[in-house]
Every structure is written in structure tokens, then in C-alpha cells.
């Protein structure tokens with residue numbers, strides 16, 4: 001079951017450099033939320049706070065609350081490793097495990113979670129590759145290296161790997177920026193298909209992409225959330241002049 005998220009007063013630092021300045025935002029379940037804004041405004045930092053990846057970097061700090069359904073993920077009793085299996089992440093550059101086969105790349109998280117039964121592993125690997133719209137292209141070469149795939153296929157492999165452990169939220173940090181237009185199209189259709197099963201947050205520099213796929217869009221500037229609304233409203237009738245300037249290409 002997909003879940004929603006909410007941040008209240010979320011602030012984040014690298015050393016004494018404050019990046020996020022108090023973000024209040026709602027992430028609807030079974031929806032696609034796009035985060036847009038100029039380079040360096042804190043988009044990646046924000047999504048990394050949503051599954052506690054920010055704290056993996058030395059000398060970082062977070063304040064405020066991040067609600068995952070009715071749980072504050074920064075509460076003391078939360079295990080960040082378990083949390084990250086429920087709030088998965090896909091990065092800008094496809095990063096399959098280089099020494100593993102296609103099958104093992106997808107099975108890796110399941111094996112870490114203790115799944116040993118071979119037919120169950122095969123079933124879940126196939127289902128994840130189907131969901132990632134990659135199955136037909138790889139079903140006859142599951143034992144080949146993940147690195148033997150094209151960039152676009154590798155990114156779908158990484159999406160399949162993230163989906164295999166059935167996350168409730170999928171955070172995607174510019175997942176198509178390294179891909180050609182055809183592969184980008186595949187990823188976009190896939191993301192739209194997936195939202196019936198998983199809540200999606202996607203960081204993108206591609207405004208057309210946000211307009212095409214997102215239900216809601218957030219515009220960030222200098223670590224602040226300037227405007228958050230239905231995507232149509234952000235692009236067609238933004239309330240803030242800075243959003244208007246950004247979406248119409250006047251800066252950024």
C-alpha cells in the first residue's frame with residue numbers, strides 16, 4: 001500500500017551551511033510530485049532527507065519533522081536501514097552493481113532481506129522487471145552482467161531493483177537526465193504506470209517532464225519552497241512572480 005509523506009519546518013545543513021530553510025510540504029499518496037528549481041537550490045538535499053540519506057554524509061544535520069504516514073522518520077525508534085527499504089531511491093546516474101548479473105541486481109535487496117527460496121526470487125525478479133518495463137528486453141539474458149545493458153536499460157534495471165523490495169515511496173533524483181529522449185520517454189511512461197502502486201517524488205530540471213507527468217509540483221529557490229500546487233496551476237497560473245519567471249525561462 002502506497003503511503004503519503006509530509007514535511008514540517010524541515011531544515012538541513014552541510015557543516016554550518018544551511019541549505020533547507022524550513023520546508024512545509026505535502027506528498028500525496030499514489031501521486032507524482034515533481035520538485036523543480038535552479039541548480040543548487042536544495043532539491044536533492046530535500047529528497048535525501050525524506051529517507052534519511054542526508055545523514056549518511058559526515059557533518060550534516062537535520063531539524064524539523066518528516067512524516068511517513070503517521071510516523072516521524074526522525075524519531076528515535078526508527079531504524080534508517082529498514083526505513084530506506086520502504087522509501088526507495090533511484091539516482092541520476094544508473095548504478096547497477098557492476099559485478100552482478102541482471103537477475104542478481106534485482107534480487108540483491110530480496111536476498112539481503114533473507115529471501116532464499118529460488119522460485120520466490122525468480123517470481124519477484126520477473127514481476128519487478130515487468131513493472132520496470134524491462135522484462136521483454138532481458139528475459140533471455142538474465143545471467144548477463146547488468147553492465148551489458150544500455151544506459152536507459154540500466155536505469156530501468158535500477159528501478160526494478162528498487163521496486164523488488166516493494167517500497168511504499170520511490171524517490172527519483174533526476175532519473176532521466178543522463179538518457180536519450182527515447183529512454184526518457186520509457187522512464188516517464190513507467191513512472192506514470194507505477195503511481196497506482198507507489199508514491200513518487202521526482203527531482204527534475206526538465207520542466208516539460210514535470211508538466212507531462214507530475215500531479216503536483218514544488219518550486220524551490222535558495223532552500224525555500226516558493227510555491228506548491230497542482231502541476232497545471234504551477235505552469236499555467238503561478239501565484240508567485242519568481243515561479244512565473246522560472247517556468248517561463250526568465251531565470252535559472
Ligand SMILES: Nc1ncnc2c1ncn2[C@@H]1O[C@H](COP(=O)(O)OP(=O)(O)OP(=O)(O)O)[C@@H](O)[C@H]1O
Pocket residue numbers: 014019037038039040041042043044045046057
Ligand atoms: N556533500 C555535500 N557537502 C557539502 N555541500 C553540499 C553537498 N551536497 C550538496 N551541497 C551543497 O548544498 C546545496 C544544495 O545542493 P543540492 O544538491 O541539494 O541542490 P540541487 O537543487 O539538487 O542542485 P542540482 O540541480 O544542481 O542537482 C549546494 O550549495 C551544494 O553545493
